[in-house]
Amino acid sequence: MSRRPVHVKINGVEREGYVEPRKTLVDFIREDLELTGTHVGCEHGVCGACTVLLDGEAVRSCLMFAVQAEGCEIRTIEGMAGPDGQLHPLQEAFRDNHSFQCGFCTPGFMMTAAALLEEGPLSEEDLRHELSGNLCRCTGYQSIVAGVMDAFGRSTPAAGQAADAATEAAR
Amino acid sequence: MRFVGESVTRVEDRRILTGRGRYIDDVKLPGMLHAAFLRSPFAHARITELEIGEAQKLPGVVAVLTGADIEAATVPIQVMAQFPDFKSPAYLAMATDRVRFVGDLVAIVVAESRYVAEDALELINVEYDPMRPIVSFDDAQDSTAPAIFDDIADNVLYRSTSTHGDVDAAFAAADTVIEETFTQSRQANVPMETRGAVADFDPGTGDLTYYAATQSPQGCRFQLATYLDHPIDRVRVLSGDVGGAFGLKGPVHREDISLAAASRIIGRPIKWIEDRNEHLQASGHAREEQMQVEAAVTSDGRLLGLRARLLIDQGAFPCLPYAAVLFPNMIRDLLPGPYRFGAMQFEGLVLATNKCWVPPYRGPWEIETWVRERLMDVVARRLGMDPAELRRKNMFDGAEEDRSISGQHLAGITSRESLERALGRIDYGSLRSEQEAARAEGRLLGVGIATFLEAAPGPKENRMFPEDAKVRLESNGHLLVMTPQGPHGQGHETTLAQIAADAMGLPLDHVRVVHGDTRQTPMNLIGTGGSRASTWASGSVMVTTRKVREKALGIASAMLEIDAGDLDIIDGMVVPAGAPAKAMPLAAIAMTAYLAPESLPPGTDNHLEAQETFTGDGIGGSGWSGGTHLCVVEIDQDTGRVRILRYIVVEDCGQIINPAIVEGQIRGGVAQGIAGVLYEKAAYDEEGQFMAGTFMDYLLPTATEIPHIEIDHIESVPVEGLDIRGVGEGGAIVAPAALTNAIEDALLPFGVTVNEQYLPPGRILELTGAIPA
């Protein structure tokens, strides 16, 4: 089966690859673009470990083919911190609240939470509901919920955009 | 001590938060190939035909290896052969003539990509001749059923029996004998990262480098060398970040041996990353156990005697190296828990079935807590006593002479304090009144209490397996700490650095903890597991760092011409008592030792390196972690939904190194315990067909299912000695008891006894009689 070119802008950088149509977006990001921060947890859309922002919205990158991302903007965990290494408020909040142990699910939670931050604060109950599409086996979730709640307090969309702009400028 | 006791930011965090962790699937080597395993669709069958020609011809396929190929390259596995009375079958890494569970290995395809490897799996033709599957406890004890292993006559692999005290007299004296059979369902560890590895055999050097996701790099190296019959000096295991394990990645799996053998045969690096379907079906299961108990009690609630018969379904193959045969006697020892029983008789069987094998899962002896704490509630109810009162009445205080009927020395346990604190925290009396009011309104409110003890490290006489650390003071005055631990989320790079920084007198960021490279770390087969690290790894780092500190001070003493006893190390500076102006950076001392040893007086030990063994000497305190969990639930009798309204933990794990990490361990364990009751079942049908191969079938709880968990620490610290106890498993072993006790309590109006641990909503409605069972 013939390969096809794929062009994406990922974490502010234009990248291209040449893939079999059946290659999932997450495999493309990890193998072809060598951004291994996004993890593969179940490959059937349940665990959320592979969550990335596609044109600003959280999606499961295991439930898309790379060819379908042609022309899209993607943000992954590698694109969260500023170019100077300054952590995003969400990263700081995850660190300060011990929001992860093994860290395998963290990229997915982080990107899910990044999309939530854009929409503004939630009650703890609503937040738990919004996070229920991501599985964590280590924490019992309490510290993740605390981390995102904390991030709501720290972060404004403007801060996120500033970080984006800084990333962009650095590249 | 400056860092121990603080929730310092984890050293691991930055790389994980920025997507720069290095998990096994992130390893990419030049020329690396990808593997996929062909697995048996039958629980028990003979392989009558195996045709790989079409698969071999597929473009992109490099090799298709079958059981015969792997057999020729490996040594048959036989575990725990030294364990008395264990009938340990010899088995192969890959099936040759017979498959023994759904998911058993039949062939390995090595190809340019995992996609192509999976294409090739579909081109392999296997003919099977199905045999009678051994699926249930009854099947496995049926001596007329086919034996799963040719070298063992039946499917009972191990039987342990023992009697403690005069059991017959105890039962003769009883006012009441209460009999119950308690059954647990299969669950599974299910870390978010599946199993995986990259095997890299270099035909030029003969070195086998095995990139593993393991809890025990040295254990992995030892087993690979053994079963590949490869010189161990030419086996190196490298392990990076591990995405969770909970016991699963302590063993060495048949896939590991097959993969390493395939790399040696082909002479190229091969990656295998298990997919979730394989993982759920074939990586490892746990907890499928049953215990039949009889309790002899007096009408005022004294526990005169206990008879217990335990069955463990260990699946087809004994796990390498932690076979289930390890567990019956642990369960026996822990079964009486913190309570006074007059006598006990125990029988424990390990049964082979045609199911996935059973590696350790977070507190693999958990059934002792569940059954005992369930039994306490059942006894209390039959006697018309409050369950808290029955516990109070029979609980040891932790006096010096306290010994359980199974012989466990319980001096210093704080079970009673944990119970009272938990009851106080929830205002137990008012809660019972509230419950009564709720019942009057037809609401099903329930309260569950459960108390546990965790032998981490256990009482003096039971402490085993000393551990080494290696510590080196580098020329810049920073400390390199090398541990055989295989952390997978516990944050050992942080906690062991906290220990070392305090022991040496360094800033935390002057300590680097190294793990996961068997060429650097000391030998130790266990690695991380069994809640050992807090005590054993901490102890090893402490004693070894002290040794290096002594050496550094010896050199400083020579350089400063001040007696070593008058020197201290504070914040990386060697500071003479009373003469702070003469303080010298540790780096200057290290630099001298490395670059100008000849400048030191003859006889000065200039090697700023040590490897010491921590034997357990100096451990203070009871050795028992433990505590009480208390759970309040409400059940919707129309849907069977169990809602956890409150969950309280009172825990004593001695001195706490890092509170945030300890609480994370507790909450994660509780979540797994809750999951085992309400959500997770690694289900098989009567034919041994596996039913829960996706995350739509095997339900891990999410943020909406796990409640807020309140934690209170007792933190009993002894007057002297190291008293850091393990905390990894307690949450998981006691939560099922607290929750099922609460559920039975909520269902009291229906007069039911909860004998199963797994209680999905449909089962709740069967128990209430709303629907037929």
Next chain:
Amino acid sequence: MKPSAFEYHLAVSTDEAVGLLAEHDGDAKVIAGGQSLVPLLALRLARVDHLVDINKVPDLQGITANGGLRIGAMTRHREAERSALVRRHAPLLADALTYIGHAAIRNRGTLGGSLAHADPAAELPATLLALDGQVEVRNSRGTRTVAAADLFTGFLTTSLEPDELLTAISLPAWRAGSGWSVQEFARRSGDFAISGAMTVLSTGADGRIDDARIALIGVAPTAVRASAAEQALIGGAPSEELWASVAEAAVADIEPPSDLHGSSAYRKKLTSTLVRRSLAESASRIGAAA
């Protein structure tokens, strides 16, 4: 868990999409949001030779009010969930959408895709049935409409021909003042429901029920309407007793499947509870603004 190989065709118009389906008659499958299809492909429970991607087809997008509602097949769940038009003209649909998976699924999943997938445990087939909606279907030879009642023919099966593309969903005008309710029960947040009930109730000037819809999910090979139970509501005055008796009637003739998450008996009991709760909630919303 990797899909087997296929040829990928990116259609940029409906004409091109139906042309591709015609060209690869029977060997092509449409991918919309892919949230159900991709797992099936990954597990190799399904395979396709040709995948026709309709994500970039502009005329399949969008929500318009025309008395009722017309929703393009490629409209994503998330867009519909946030749409004021949907909230106003089809509040039952607006509520039903929030039960679909999780946000990350709804950001990709589409209304047309869900209906074409025809999962009996999914929300949208039942919603379409409850609202007496219909779908617009095209192939290279023309266009037809299929009523909800004729669309779902079996487990994951519709009456669409292999060369047909579901292009839009039409919902009739919402009767002002109707009450509605979606009640589902899943073991975990975001899962497919073990079962569920959707109801719509309307009352006449006399306060008695003159229109009732009950759609059930997860109890049969397709989503189903509980017609007899609906009839039993007509002319009745809202009351707890009525909901309870109708809830019993609604499950009298169903034979739900058993699986790991619940036995047939459990589903039956659960469904009855959900119908009762749904009717009560619908009744409480009668006259309320959507």
